[in-house]
Amino acid sequence: MTAALQAEGLGRRYRTKWGLRDCDLTVPEGSVTGLVGPNGAGKTTLLRMAAGLSRPTEGTVSIFGEPVRPNGTAHLQRVGYLDQLRPLYKGFRVGEMLAVGSHLNTKWDDASARKWLDELDIPLDARVRNLSGGQQAQVALAVCMAKQPDLLLLDEPVASLDPLARTRLLQALMGLVAERGTTVLLSSHIISELEPVCDYLIILSSSRVQLAAKTDDLLAEHRLLVGPASEAVPSEAQVIATTRTPRQTTLLVRGSLPAPGPGWQHLQPSLDEVVVAYLSNPDAQSVEEVAPANSSDGAP
Amino acid sequence: MGNEPLLRFRLDRHSGLPVYRQLVDQVRQALRLGILHPGDQLPSVRDVVEQVAINPNTVHRAYRELEHQGLVEGQAGRGTFVRRSLPGLTKQHDALQRRLTAWLASAHAAGLDDEAIEAMVARAKESAEREERS
Numbered sequence: 392m393t394a395a396l397q398a399e400g401l402g403r404r405y406r407t408k409w410g411l412r413d414c415d416l417t418v419p420e421g422s423v424t425g426l427v428g429p430n431g432a433g434k435t436t437l438l439r440m441a442a443g444l445s446r447p448t449e450g451t452v453s454i455f456g457e458p459v460r461p462n463g464t465a466h467l468q469r470v471g472y473l474d475q476l477r478p479l480y481k482g483f484r485v486g487e488m489l490a491v492g493s494h495l496n497t498k499w500d501d502a503s504a505r506k507w508l509d510e511l512d513i514p515l516d517a518r519v520r521n522l523s524g525g526q527q528a529q530v531a532l533a534v535c536m537a538k539q540p541d542l543l544l545l546d547e548p549v550a551s552l553d554p555l556a557r558t559r560l561l562q563a564l565m566g567l568v569a570e571r572g573t574t575v576l577l578s579s580h581i582i583s584e585l586e587p588v589c590d591y592l593i594i595l596s597s598s599r600v601q602l603a604a605k606t607d608d609l610l611a612e613h614r615l616l617v618g619p620a621s622e623a624v625p626s627e628a629q630v631i632a633t634t635r636t637p638r639q640t641t642l643l644v645r646g647s648l649p650a651p652g653p654g655w656q657h658l659q660p661s662l663d664e665v666v667v668a669y670l671s672n673p674d675a676q677s678v679e680e681v682a683p684a685n686s687s688d689g690a691p
Numbered sequence: 692m693g694n695e696p697l698l699r700f701r702l703d704r705h706s707g708l709p710v711y712r713q714l715v716d717q718v719r720q721a722l723r724l725g726i727l728h729p730g731d732q733l734p735s736v737r738d739v740v741e742q743v744a745i746n747p748n749t750v751h752r753a754y755r756e757l758e759h760q761g762l763v764e765g766q767a768g769r770g771t772f773v774r775r776s777l778p779g780l781t782k783q784h785d786a787l788q789r790r791l792t793a794w795l796a797s798a799h800a801a802g803l804d805d806e807a808i809e810a811m812v813a814r815a816k817e818s819a820e821r822e823e824r825s
Contacts, residue, residue, distance in 0.1 A: 423746050558744055561744035562740070562741045562742070562743075562744040563741075564744075565741065565744055565745060565746065565747060566737055566740055566741045568740070568746070568747055569736050569737045569740050569741075569747040569750075570737060583704060586704075586710075587702065587704075587710050587743070587744065587745040587746065587749070588744060588745060588746050589746065590746055590748055607709070610709070659707050661707075
């Protein structure tokens with residue numbers, strides 16, 4: 392199993408401040424990996440370096456085993472990058488935007504881009520600037536997908552989209568993954584949105600990787616314990632986050648508890664709760680060796 | 692192949708059940724209700740992910756689980772097909788259904804709410820299982 396993307400000691404400094412530092416991570420080929428973290432955690436910095444748009448200050452980032460060289464063109468064919476600003480030529484018509492893409496790329500699937508935009512009722516003769524934000528996002532993604540990249544880097548693809556547009560975009564994206572086995576790395580603030588689509592989740596916090604794990608494992612390995620404040624914290628528990636009221640203690644713990652104390656109620660936390668617990672406790676860290684996407688469940 | 696999918700999945704994001712589990716349950720339910728019959732094709736992975744916007748691996752996992760249960764069979768390059776059905780409700784169960792409806796009406800009349808009824812059903816199931824064992 393090759394890594395679609397691998398960062399080693401990757402860092403980027405803006406003047407005096409580090410946008411990303413000591414970043415080691417692996418995105419397995421064929422996976423859909425979610426990148427979460429607060430604003431300024433380094434998500435965009437990481438994606439831009441992977442796309443070759445920004446030069447690392449230290450370390451390397453490789454795409455399918457090949458180190459990315461800024462301004463190099465070799466990896467461009469294999470990578471699609473969608474900026475969060477969704478850069479399109481606003482004065483162009485949608486059809487002209489596709490024509491630009493077809494001229495600039497060696498591989499180009501015009502038919503499926505047209506079919507998809509047609510299904511979304513986005514007319515090819517409309518000017519980009521006259522489209523809604525959601526429609527512009529769909530056009531930008533259509534351009535990205537038509538170049539048939541092996542790795543799609545999407546920066547906040549669903550932000551600012553209404554629920555219908557968001558669902559349609561994710562449906563189209565998952566269709567692409569099912570059909571072509573495209574590897575996807577996408578950043579988002581909306582964790583509940585990521586849960587059903589992502590195999591892996593990477594939490595970036597304060598310019599570093601705080602957590603990298605399979606989505607299923609994250610849910611399976613964490614428990615929420617709720618008990619009276621008088622109850623002693625189970626000694627074998629690895630506590631990630633604690634919330635206390637005068638009467639009640641709530642713990643988010645990691646790992647299995649062989650003999651749960653009788654006073655504790657065991658609950659399954661949502662992915663949101665797990666991620667928020669890590670983000671609010673920057674010291675809690677857990678970076679697993681990211682195994683191939685098919686390691687534990689044998690998925691193709 | 693290329694036909695309209697026979698089943699539409701839906702996701703309950705707040706159920707706490709893993710997504711693959713929800714897919715498995717929905718296929719089992721469709722088998723019980725006679726919506727799917729042996730020989731029928733399950734929706735293709737592509738169809739499912741485009742319906743409910745989930746990771747294709749989740750669909751593979753659900754279909755593999757159903758295969759382990761002996762309910763469906765994957766045929767390379769063709770799709771996944773129903774092998775056998777699950778016992779469902781038939782005319783013979785109508786009388787039981789009517790008695791249950793009448794029982795629920797009397798439970799409501801006795802002032803029990805749904806939560807109390809569920810607790811009572813759980814308790815009844817336990818004691819019935821114990822009697823069957825002994």
